[in-house]
Structure formats: C-alpha cells, structure tokens
Amino acid sequence: MVARTRFDDSDCPVARSVDAIGDWWSLLIVRDAFDGSRRFGEFQRSLGVAKNILTARLRALVAGGVLESVPASDGSAYREYVLTPKGEALFPVIVALRQWGEQNFFAPGEQHSHLVDRRQGRRLRTLEVRSADGRRLAPDDTIVHKVSPTDPSRIASADSPL
Numbered sequence: 001m002v003a004r005t006r007f008d009d010s011d012c013p014v015a016r017s018v019d020a021i022g023d024w025w026s027l028l029i030v031r032d033a034f035d036g037s038r039r040f041g042e043f044q045r046s047l048g049v050a051k052n053i054l055t056a057r058l059r060a061l062v063a064g065g066v067l068e069s070v071p072a073s074d075g076s077a078y079r080e081y082v083l084t085p086k087g088e089a090l091f092p093v094i095v096a097l098r099q100w101g102e103q104n105f106f107a108p109g110e111q112h113s114h115l116v117d118r119r120q121g122r123r124l125r126t127l128e129v130r131s132a133d134g135r136r137l138a139p140d141d142t143i144v145h146k147v148s149p150t151d152p153s154r155i156a157s158a159d160s161p162l
Contacts, residue, residue: 011147020064021090025049025057027097030083030090033067038080066090096127 007015021027025047032046044054058081061067066087072078083090098115106112116123129137
C-alpha cells in the first residue's frame with residue numbers, strides 16, 4: 001500500500017485544507033451535516049458508503065475539529081456528530097462547490113437540488129471573490145506571496161509556544 005502524502009505542515013493553506021477535508025467522502029459528510037444529518041446511520045443511508053470508510057472519515061473529521069461527537073439529543077445511548085465552528089466555516093466552500101457543479105456539470109434545464117435562503121425561499125447569488133475595496137477579482141488579479149524556508153517570521157512562529 002502506498003503511504004498517504006500529508007500536507008498538514010505545508011506553507012500553503014489550500015494544501016492544509018485538502019489534507020483535512022479533501023477526499024470526497026469527507027466533503028459529502030460535511031454537506032450532509034449542513035443538511036441536518038447527525039447520526040452514523042443517517043450519514044450511512046444518505047451516502048451509501050461502507051461502514052468502515054464512514055467510521056474512518058468521521059473519526060478524522062472529529063480529530064481535525066470539523067465535527068464533534070456529542071451525546072444524542074434524545075437522551076439515548078447513541079452519539080451524534082455536529083459541526084464545530086471550524087466545520088460551520090466550511091459553509092462557503094460547500095456553497096462554492098455546489099454552484100461550480102451547477103454551472104459545469106448539469107445541462108441547461110437538467111433537474112438538480114437547489115440551495116435556497118430559508119427566509120426568502122430564493123436561490124442564492126453566485127459567490128464572488130472580491131478585493132478589500134469591493135472589486136470583483138479574477139485569477140489574473142491575484143498573486144500568492146509564498147514564504148521562504150528561511151523567512152525569520154516563519155521560523156519564529158514555528159518555535160513560538162503559542
């Protein structure tokens with residue numbers, strides 16, 4: 001078996017994010033948690049994933065602080081999985097993936113689920129990346145400032161007790 005490449009110590013925020021939630025089962029579990037799934041059986045029925053895979057993904061999401069395992073809300077002996085603040089912060093990511101999928105993987109007029117604003121009952125606007133002054137940005141309008149392996153601030157932060 002090939003060892004999994006880990007990115008949890010990468011300088012790149014995208015790499016670290018993919019390390020935490022980058023496989024499809026994890027993202028679909030998070031999607032289902034936003035849709036109200038809380039129990040193992042609910043995730044398993046919705047996703048049709050093998051129990052051993054679901055168990056491993058749920059453990060990883062709990063270990064990564066995306067989900068929390070809590071006593072069942074009905075007082076039974078079961079456990080439930082709820083999104084943590086870190087998990088709830090994935091909402092724009094899930095919305096962006098949904099909108100990208102709607103735009104790129106469905107034929108015009110093809111039926112699919114819709115995410116709507118509960119209060120207004122209307123579909124959401126397409127997410128946009130905006131500058132600090134409000135301008136809409138395209139990929140060519142941005143640049144990544146990478147840190148150098150010898151950057152003193154990088155070394156100091158790695159040694160910092162906080």
